[in-house]
Amino acid sequence: MDIASRPSEPVADTQLADAPPPPAAPQVIRREDYQAPAWLVPEIALDFRLGLSATHVIARLSVTRNPAGNGTPTLRLNGDQIAALAVRVDGEAVNDWRMDGPDLLIDLTGDAHAIEVETALNPAANSQLMGLYASNGMLCTQCEAEGFRRITFFPDRPDVLSTYSVRMSGDKALFPVLLSNGNCTETGEGPDGSHWAQWHDPWPKPCYLFALVAGDLVANHAQFTTMNGRAVDLNIWTRAEDKDRTGHAMASLINSMKWDEEAFGREYDLDLFNVVAVSDFNMGAMENKGLNVFNTRYVLADPETATDGDYDAVEGVIGHEYFHNWSGNRITCRDWFQLSLKEGFTVLRDQLFSAAMGSEAVKRIEDVRVLRGAQFPEDSGPLAHPIRPDSYQEISNFYTATVYNKGAEVIRMMRTMAGAETFRKGTDLYFDRHDGEAATCEDFVRAIEDGTGLDLGQFRLWYGQAGTPQVTVELRHEDGAAVLELAQQVPATPGQPDKQPMPIPLRLALFDRATATHRVEELVVLDQARQTVRFDGWAEPPVLSINRGFSAPVQIEAQRDPADLVFLAAHDDDPFARYEAMQSLVVGHLVGIVGGRLDAAAQDRGRAAIGEAFGAILADDALDDLMRGELMILPSETYLAEQLLVADPLAIHAQREALKAWLGREHGAALEALHDRVRAVPYGRDAAARGARKLKTQALIYLASADAVGTAPRARAQYDAADNMTDRQGALMVLCGLDVPERAAALDDFHTRYAGNALVIDKWFSLQAGSLHKDVLEHVKALANHPDFTMSNPNRVRALYMAMAVNPKAFHAAGGEGYRIIGEVIRKLDPINPQTAARFVPSLGRWRRVDAARGALMVEELKAIAAEPTLSRDVREQVTKSLG
Structure with missing residues (x-):
């Protein structure tokens, strides 16, 4: 039978089944407990009859016993x-299947079977x-990480790879465009104004990469010819009114495809x-295949609705998801502990x-x-974990x-x-060796090692x-040599009290003060607790530049x-x-003041040094404006507070604002002259115009x-x-923080000008919640009722609310009103969208790093959240770890 053409039955408007109550002790998933899947699913065919409030799904799975599995006759299909x-097995309806919590279990007798499961969904209620x-x-x-189990019952784990055939049918007026993974192989008209489409993805993939989209969409279309001459059709689908704003995304996609061929050889x-x-x-x-x-x-x-930062974000995220086609899709994760295998590599x-x-x-x-x-x-903080975690309760939190x-x-x-060219040999080996596999971080490191x-x-x-390694640096001048003493310490983190020294590559240079040029530049790998490096031939003490290019993610x-x-x-x-030298000047000065380590004379000297460096930056004609x-x-x-074991956030805020005002x-x-110069530069996407726009706001x-x-x-x-x-946004951001008549007038104009444009109205909310205005909390409360x-x-x-949560002043x-607002948001949002709610918990979890009075208020709010009887796993895990 042509399973793709089999009709599906009508279905009533059903709700998602009620979720079971959260367990008293949430299950902890451990990396060391990994076992290969007992059953594999080489092929899956999905048949969707689509509706906004009622969608019917038939999933047909070809399952085979995994020789590397544990031999159990029970097929476990995850659900949520x-x-x-x-449920049908080999074409016959069966009644001896059973549920284990949300999962469907079927006992099978042979080594290969055809399983068919029907489900009904209410997408509008999701x-x-x-x-x-x-x-x-x-x-x-x-579907990433575990969303596919909310569509149909399936072994929802990344090491079960399947080829997908997908048939969708639905009301043509509601859903004129029907999309899924891979290539569209057939379309047709159905009865009563419906239509259908058949899609096939030839590349085996885990279910987290499955995707379906149905709606009234239009496409910005282009083509790309790969390095081997294949033509690829490109489409960016949006609502009709948004199509004109997709040009930059399409250009970014084409640039991504070309760059990946040139830089990593990926077609x-x-x-x-x-x-x-x-x-x-x-x-x-989300990088769903195709x-x-x-x-x-x-x-x-x-230009009218997106900032330069928005343009950069579009380019970066378009590139990120496209690059996943190889670093994430063609080679995926064996289990979710290996998440950095695809995400860390693809971010790079x-x-x-x-x-x-x-x-x-x-x-950089x-x-x-x-x-x-x-x-x-x-x-x-309390949620510290390695890039390859050892355990989790809810994977979304990682x-x-x-x-x-x-x-x-x-x-x-x-x-x-390794050097860029040699590193490429390692990545080539990784792609060749593991293409089509569910791999581990160890597989990646071994390939880099071998390559x-x-x-x-x-x-x-x-x-x-x-933990972030702390590297202590001391440069001595003795007997005509510069002697560099290096030491490292990796601080204790939850569950890891004792750490071993790690290899830390530090790019460094030694500058001659007289000539202002460096005579030494090299890479030193600090791989011991303490290490000494000697540089001969220095009659006068040099100036040390270390961790150049931020060669290692450490604190110096x-x-x-x-x-x-x-x-x-x-x-x-x-x-x-x-840049780091300027940052270090400011950090040393402000942290010294807040920490009570600088007397008045030292404060004056520090401020004068910062002023001198700042003036040099403004006056340096050799600098391009982006870098300036x-x-x-x-x-x-936030970074300043990280330099203190216990911080007073408002004291840091006050001192930083005082320095800004003094400068x-x-x-x-000079700042007025700078602003006058750059505001005369016409709009453009070139570096000079972008730099001019950056300086306009910085000067303001x-x-x-x-x-x-x-x-x-x-x-x-x-x-x-x-x-x-x-x-426009830069000017409005500055005005938002001022108690001046121009503020309200500009905000009203901005809202009227962009009413109906959701992304720009998001900016309107965010600018006010993140502002320096003395009444910022009152503004936040008023905006919540807008x-x-x-x-x-x-x-x-x-x-x-995230803009408010990262605004220390708010x-x-x-009195802790800011903490109470975020606590209330978490409680209100958790029943609606626990994944988003959980993202707000870490701000309260920093209670150990602030003064005792504020810390107590933050703990009080965390306890109030923990007392909620029906918390999601997402939020409960974050809160429990934050309090622990």
Whole structure:
């Protein structure tokens, strides 16, 4: 029988089956307990009869006993809030199947069988946005990590790889476009205004890569010819009104395909590549084979509605998901503990791609800023974990900055030690050796080892040890030599009190003070607890530049003369090291003040050194404006707090604002002249125009800190004259933090101008919740009652409440009101969308790193969340670990 053409029966409007109550002791999944699947599913055929509130699914599985499995005759098919309407084995209806919690169990007698299971779904009721759900009149799926089990019963694990055939039928008026993985093989018309499409994906894949989209969509179409001459049809699907904003995404996709061929030798392997933009999405995007589903935020861009940062994000995420076609799809994860196998490697690939498309120096600084702002706090908190975790209760909680961003840094270190060309030999070997497999992090490291000749035995510790290494540096001058003393310590983290030394590749240079040039530049690998390196031939003490290019994701602790840092900020030829020198000047000054380690005279000297370096940056004609803008950005309050064992967030905020205001006064004339110069640069996507736009806002930030009333008209003038979102949003961001009449007028104009554009209205919410305004919490509470706010859309929730949670002035407000607001959000959001709710818990989990009074208030809020009787696994795991 042609199973693809078999009709399916009508189905009533059914709800998802009620979820079982959460267990008293959530199951802990451990990496060491991994067992190969007992049964494999070489082929699966899915038949969908689609409806927004009623979708009927028939899944036909060809199952075979796995010789590497445990030999059990029982086939376990995972489910989650679904019910089986019928079960057939080898064409015969059976009644002896049983349920084990949410899973369906069938006892089988032979080595190969045909299993058929029918389920009924209500996509419109699926507020979790996992599995099959409705979004603005369309149907779409999200199956990573464990969403496929919300569609049909299946061995929902990444090491079960299947080829998929998918038939979809539905109302042609509602769903004129029917998409799935692979290639479309046949379409046809059905009765009563319906139509159908048949899709086939020839490449075996795990079920987390399954995708389906049905809706009223239009496509931006293009073609790409691969390096071997194959033509690939490209489509970016959106609502009709959004099509004109997909040009940058299409260009980014084509650039990604070309770059991956050149940089990694990877060619696309289907005749078709589809991208769909979805308004309601928990993540940024998903790499489903041949059908990438994207949050609209990472697809839609034009100068009027998207900032330069938005353009960069679209390019980076488009590249990231496309690169997954090989590093994630063709080679996938054996189990979810290996998540960094695909995510860490692919983040590195998208970083290298974005660097090649723009400024390598600026991109590296931006990547490090993200790492320090998100991953370093993770590494020093109660949720610290290695890039390859040992256990979890809810896998969604391990889609973290550690797995992604630190994972990328770990692989980058291998590339640094091997060299780019040699590293390519290792990745070529990895792709050749494991194509079509579900692999492990160890498989990747071994391939790099074999391909490059590196000995990575000790390096493997980076995969198993959590925490950010602390590297202590001391440079002595003795007997005509520079003697460098290095020491490392990996701090204790939950469950890992004792750590071993890890190989840390440190790029360094020694500069001659007289000539302002370096005479030594090399890579030193610190692989012991303590290590000494001697450099002869130095009659005078040199200036040390270390961890150049951020060659290792570590904290450097060094007693540096401020004069040396001023020297490096002015003369270092490594862009990141120059940036780092400026950051170190500011960190040392502000942390010294907040920590009570600097007397008045020392504070004056530190501020003067920062002012000197800042002035040099403004006056350096050799600097391009993109880099100048980066050098002007002060360390974040989050990063400053990381330098203290226990921090007073509002004291850090006050001191950082005071320094900003002082720099604005000290260099006011230069900043005004800078703003006047760059506002004359016309809009363009070239580096010079982008740099000019960055400097416009940076200059406004300092000028407004020094003189709010005097700068407000300048900011409003920038807002009114803006012919692009970068300038308009930058000016509005500055005005949002000021208590001036121009603020309300600009906010009203912005909302009226962009009413109905969800992504831009998200900015309107976020700018107010993240502002420096004295009444920011009152603004947040008012915005929560605004007609445009909804708890059902993850983008809107994050725009308001995540912006507030990462705003220290708001979140850490006296009396704990900020903590109570976030606690209430978690409790309200958890029944609707637990995955999004769980993302807010880590902000409260930092209670050990703030002063005792605030910490007690944060703990009180965590306990109130924990007391909720029906918490999801996502939130309960985060809260339990945060309190533990």
